[in-house]
Amino acid sequence: MIDYWPLLGIALVVVGFALRFNPLLVVAVAGIVTGLLGHMTFLKVLATLGHGFNENRYVTIIWIILPVVGLLERYGLQERARTLIGGIRGATTGRLLIVYLAIRQILSALGLTTVAGHPQTVRPLVAPMAVAAAEKQHGKLDEDTDQRVKAMSAATDNVGLFFGEDIFLAIASILLIQGSLASFGIQLTPFQLSVWAIPSAICAFLIHSTRLLLLDRSLGRRK
């Protein structure tokens, strides 16, 4: 007999996120409820939560980059990024982001996943450049368009990372695939697996680039 009760925790997360309660609160409540329904005592749940939090501190380390980014913004980094793009003839939001997508995919495929990212490159460089290029095409942006261009900059970083990194042999997900299949007696080398990440990577580039060119067209139209 399968015990379905712990799944209630998932439902709590979905409902909590949909109703836009504070996500930290939603996650903590869902965790505690799931644990209790999974026949753990409250103290055991608390200990599991604390242990998990402590073991995963490395996830939060990335923020140590903010003092550098903030300091450079104080001295005009975003303004400089805009000036640079403003001076390049033929620069459009779509073309700029396509170039960034390609660079991000290639660097990730070489295993250099932390070279770029939202705090490292998107906030200080890519998003201001994309907005500046959009202003060149479109004139002053209304707030919706400004938000759309910024969101697309972040989206481009994610697509580039996700659909580049698996081409690299020693990335965690490839090792996980290898390990999972090995536990069923299916032996594969990382190379055999990473080769099959290439067709999806090409599809990702084509699909997302098409959307970026469409974004360019809609930016040009509303001038």
Added chain:
Amino acid sequence: MITLHWLYVLAGAVFAGFALGSARDETNPKRWGNTAFWGLLAGSFWFGDFLGDIGNGMLVLVLVATAGLHLIGCGTKESTTHAERERFSARHGNKLFLPALIIPFTAFVGTLLFNYTPLKGLNLIDPKAVTLVLLGCGVIIALIESYAWLRAPALAAVDEGSRLMNGVGWAAVLPQMLASLGVIFAAAGVGTTIGAIVGAIIPSGSVFLAVLLYALGMVVFTMIMGNAFAAFPVMVAAIGVPILIHGDGGNPAVIGAVGMLSGFCGTLMTPMAANFNIVPAALLELRNQYGVIRAQVATALPLLIANILILFIAGFHL
């Protein structure tokens, strides 16, 4: 050997700096809440290993309460005005990019040095911590370079860092909280339950339907758990190996690799993958916290179809 603990000491110091910077910002009506929030995180980085599991659990509850009761906010303090920034930007020119590029450059050169030169054998850095250690080195070098060159006021990095950090707010710890939730989910047996449910609705006879269920299962389960890593072993055990590989004779390399990538399409569409989807929305000051996800759905869905076709064609017909 440099281990993750060195970085935790550094990160604790930076978060203590965020606490200090928040306390200094009088334009933020909730500044003491922010000070407590970042102070607790600094404490977690410095003393987490001495608090014990229950102690850490209590720390998490206080942290969550601070955010959940809306005790943290955001100031309006502007360090330099827009006009000043334009002036600085004109004066310093493109050299301003230099410190920003030091961090990726350090990561790039460091990764090459520690993977492809004799440095690898010296065991200077714990192999599990290499990328993060390089990030930390890059940050320190970039800070020193910026201070030496820009002659900024002593506390400028603290104030500017906290300005950005308070803009992100509670979203900064959401990825870590979700990782802890994953630990509880695993302990409560959520993965096995979902695997059993999926295993019970497998269609028989049609390879295409089985492929479809495998890929969609990866997407849905990834959206629930927030990352494809948790979903993959479950789906492989429920459908991938018994049905697709053993039953229908599919190519295991394709089933494995493209199955994972189908899950990544789910990662693009879920708030549970907070560090990719929610955090950047906060970092870019988007009004809609789901703005990045909205921008990604139209890429994720066609890409999912492409992945299903690759699974079906390359997995069974090549």
